[in-house]
Amino acid sequence: MKFVDEYRDPTRLKIQLAELRKMITRRWVIMDVCGGQTHGLLRHGIEQELEDVLDLVHGPGCPVCVTPAEAIDDAVELANRPDVIMTSFGDMLRVPGRRGSLLQARARGADIRIVYSPADSVQLAVREPEKQVIFFAVGFESTAPATALAVLQARQLGLKNFSLLANHVRVEPAMRAVMQLPGNRIQGMLAAGHVCTVTGYAHYSEFVNQFRVPVVVTGFEPMDLLAGLTRSVQLLESGEPQLCNEYSRSAQPEGNLHAQRLIDEVYCVATVPWRGFREIADGGLVMRPALQDFDARSRFGLAEALLSSDGECRSGDVMTGRIKPIECPLFGNACTPETPVGAPMVSSEGACSAYFRYARPIEVRT
């Protein structure tokens, strides 16, 4: 399959891996920012292959994981209203809020549907004029253009029964927040290739200058991940904190201007609550007041979410790279993909889930 096989070719992978290992003289600490990268590193065995020479830390880049429990409570509350059809992406349904997940709400009778695109929710609103259709929008700048487009479509169609429960977040402010944590150990960052495809990456030069760490725009296939790691190590070894792009087939310095205009038309930048950080300055996107008719919070009179404690769950420490998932006391015991406590165990992109799936040692039966 084109655009897949060439990036998973075993011979090329082994050569690249050998080159990378040869280059390493110190145990560098490198953070991958995006959940898709965490997944790829573990699924293809790259992290396991390099664990003796590199310290790979998984950052806060799983949109499902950073969605606060309170936002899920809002979604559940709205979904329980008799005239509402709640729609969202598949893996959002399993994330537990304080009063259960959307999947559990559905089992109790709420009308909650998985869609594959926010545009499907708009179509649903057209087909079901008697119902209020809400799209529970989560994700980084890579999913925001699609939800923005849905709002603009709904406005063009004059729909009175479509709204967004928007919880979009922004990657770069989260990377800054990680770097500013006390005791931060991160020496290099793999930037999220798909988000950079939308936002561009030129603005990261300021980040590089401020924190003096290399940032390498990186894709998601095994060959992409190895290329991103190799470039990072090369920059670290030569002591040159620079901005590089190892995902040039998709990401360009200026990004996708059309997608950026869509985001800008519907959303403005705001300080929002984040699981694991309490809140991040400029860390999210909220809907512009002019579009409040399509904002579920405003339409249904919901208060802004306030954060409460995550209890014993140390997902905040995991997402900020302070501990590995297996160091959390709940990992694999109270917290498994079937009974997730923290969001990183829920989403297949979450660091805890990826560890449980691909790296977990289990007892040998004798």
Next chain:
Amino acid sequence: MSQISRQDDVPGCPIPSENDRERITLAYGEGGRLSRRMIRERILTRFSNDQLNQLGDAALLTTDSRQLAFSTDGYTVTPLFFPGGDIGKLAVFGTSNDLAVSGAIPRWLSLSLIIEEGLPWSVLDRVLDSIQAAAAVAKVSIVTGDTKVVPHGAADKLFITTSGVGEIREPAPPGPRSLQPDDVLIVSGPIGCHGAAILCAREKFDFDPLPNSDCASLIQPLISLYAARLTPRAVRDATRGGAAAVLQEWADASGLTCIINESAIPVADGVRGVCELLGLDPLNFANEGTFVLATPPELVESTLNLLRQHAVTNQAAVIGRVKPRQNNPVLVVRGIGREVVLDEPSGSPLPRIC
């Protein structure tokens, strides 16, 4: 229901007219004249045989076999018709495949229909035609059955249950507890086609090429394996949960580890495309005409040669081996050559967000 044709109704009569030509009404499930008429006109015309024609409470079966296999399965697929198959074909092949992988030659099936009030007769007829065609391919007789019509909303259009009895003629596969280290794991064809086809049909994804369900009878290749004394240690049709679920079960049952090589697993391009786009794994997708088998190394070549003579299994391939128990029950070798734990999904695979 407004759509039901009532032009011939007697005013005030609560029972819809038997001239209702478009849709099935509750009256057809009441066991009276209309029920008998439905069975006479739609069931007996298609499935006539000595046992069924008796319309008794049970079919009497005669066999010389000392051992029989008995299996049952319920079919609730949505949509009823999908690329490569439909609920009727599925109901016949699903149950007869279960018998065949257990070492039996499928002979007799029961057919139970739960019909939602308002289902168009044309839909039922199309499904019954498909059952008739599939039963001929599988060489099974429908010998007993039941029909119910339930109120609108109490079922989703049409549910089918088939139970089947098969005769064991050759020694049956001893099952996964008999697996030995170094046994070879084989799949009979490209995996994940049914799950991908259903997902695309249900969600109306317009992929090109659109995945086709693999829904098919596996009886012929399996019976010829048994007859050629190539009986595997274990065979399972990899239905719900996909090939991954079979491997997990076998590893649990045998106390050994199954190691598979991702690049050796046949996957159709259309299925791969769906999986790559949605972040799903074909190993977890259901199959309805594909099995996994484990056999000793010395039988591998003859087994593959024989399977490749049958159209339905002509892409059979070795995908891995059984090994002494390691830290994990199922391992998969991906590109870089490292063994990684194969994930076991909880619940149905949910598409990833990005």
